[in-house]
Amino acid sequence: MNHKIIKSSIAIALATLVSLSVINTQAYPPFLKQATKFGAKDCTFCHKQPEGGEGWNKRGTWLIAEKDKRKADKIDVEWLSEYGDKAAVTAASAAQASEQWAELDNFHEVMSQTFHPAEEGKLQPIRKLAGELAARAKQWLDSKPPKVYDAPEIKAILVKLNAESKALADGIAKGANDEQIKKDLTALHDRFHEIMGACREEKKKHQ
Numbered sequence: 190m191n192h193k194i195i196k197s198s199i200a201i202a203l204a205t206l207v208s209l210s211v212i213n214t215q216a217y218p219p220f221l222k223q224a225t226k227f228g229a230k231d232c233t234f235c236h237k238q239p240e241g242g243e244g245w246n247k248r249g250t251w252l253i254a255e256k257d258k259r260k261a262d263k264i265d266v267e268w269l270s271e272y273g274d275k276a277a278v279t280a281a282s283a284a285q286a287s288e289q290w291a292e293l294d295n296f297h298e299v300m301s302q303t304f305h306p307a308e309e310g311k312l313q314p315i316r317k318l319a320g321e322l323a324a325r326a327k328q329w330l331d332s333k334p335p336k337v338y339d340a341p342e343i344k345a346i347l348v349k350l351n352a353e354s355k356a357l358a359d360g361i362a363k364g365a366n367d368e369q370i371k372k373d374l375t376a377l378h379d380r381f382h383e384i385m386g387a388c389r390e391e392k393k394k395h396q
């Protein structure tokens with residue numbers, strides 16, 4: 190073999206190695222992408238080196254151990270939901286869940302179905318749904334608030350909102366005119382936003 194051939198075989202071998210490692214590296218960014226919801230920002234989330242590859246930190250080592258433990262063919266990043274730092278993830282989603290107040294959302298749903306048409310002079314929806322709106326206000330008042338919103342200030346406005354929702358429904362049942370309905374519904378909408386504002390304040394206190 191002459192020198193030239195040796196040289197070019199080495200070149201080819203090197204090129205092949207380089208392209209192989211490129212393929213290898215490109216196969217892993219999906220890991221990174223899947224891991225973002227667990228807080229990953231770069232490859233060092235699991236690797237010791239910023240460029241990935243051989244050498245894993247605790248999390249990476251844990252994943253590799255899980256693969257054996259589960260007798261899986263490949264690693265599934267979703268396993269990380271069972272990794273030790275899941276406490277952080279669970280706390281974050283629990284905090285979100287703890288702000289959910291289904292009865293508030295239920296009320297808001299009918300409020301927006303009726304208030305926005307009313308703004309454009311269409312009172313058909315509120316005439317039809319005033320009873321439903323009042324029923325949902327009552328359910329909201331009777332519901333147990335998420336802990337963050339369990340405050341006397343919020344409760345006090347909610348009592349008003351309930352009374353006013355009932356008054357609006359009663360008024361419509363007794364044949365209130367358009368002008369009156371519009372006025373009462375607008376006031377009720379303002380009241381709703383007063384509660385939303387109070388909820389925001391409470392949330393701040395808890396942060």
Ligand code: HEC
Nearest residue numbers: 213214217218220221224232234235240241242243252253
């Ligand atoms: C969620 C954790 C995680 C993230 C993030 C991650 N990796 Fe990995 N990576 C692993 C694990 C675990 C292996 C071992 C895979 C196996 O054994 O099946 C691995 C293997 C590799 C390998 C093969 C190494 C070898 O010798 O077997 C390369 C290359 C690699 N990763 C590159 C990267 C790069 C580049 C990034 C960033 C873009 C990245 N990885 C992000 C967990 C991760």
